[in-house]
Amino acid sequence: ETGVTQTPRHLVMGMTNKKSLKCEQHLGHNAMYWYKQSAKKPLELMFVYSLEERVENNSVPSRFSPECPNSSHLFLHLHTLQPEDSALYLCASSQDWSSGLITGELFFGEGSRLTVL
């Protein structure tokens, strides 16, 4: 099993749909992250969870709703998205939140490519 697994790899949805992105990590880490990767823009941090508690919400629109039921799983629920939300959504994990800041060792999944029509 790879360290961080994201599903689905590709998702096409209409603006009225509701869908979810899933991330699972098999590394025994305590911190998980959602980043948004858009062309020609820096990676944008969306959410950080540490021990299943949200520690960061980077002014993300409410149409994105994260869920972290346990330290191994992270979801991003999507509803009434806009075409500009089309991007690659990356999940990452680190041993814990503070060590992630110090060591910089985040482990990323391959991403979910989202297209909003």
Added chain:
Amino acid sequence: GDSVTQMEGPVTLSEEACLTINCTYTATGYPSLFWYVQYPGEGLQLLLKATKADDKGSNKGFEATYRKETTSFHLEKGSVQVSDSAVYFCALSDRWANQAGTALIFGKGTTLSVSS
């Protein structure tokens, strides 16, 4: 706030050419600096890091030196290979800044394409 600026790509090189990808940063505290690499179809991977001024990070033939006086962390490699073709991201972590909940701050990424 903290930020990272990378040179615009794409960078196109022939095999065995020298590589430099420029990265400068703005930080309020004493950041650690990182380079990540994203190969086609894969997630980002940590390539190298430096945690204080004058430190040199190195891995897989790549090097970068933390220059506090110029606030830079340029990525270099003396002889690139086709397999180095990827997107390279400079990032920082300013754990001493007064920003609760901070995670890594990334640049836009620089695409490197190496041809044989």
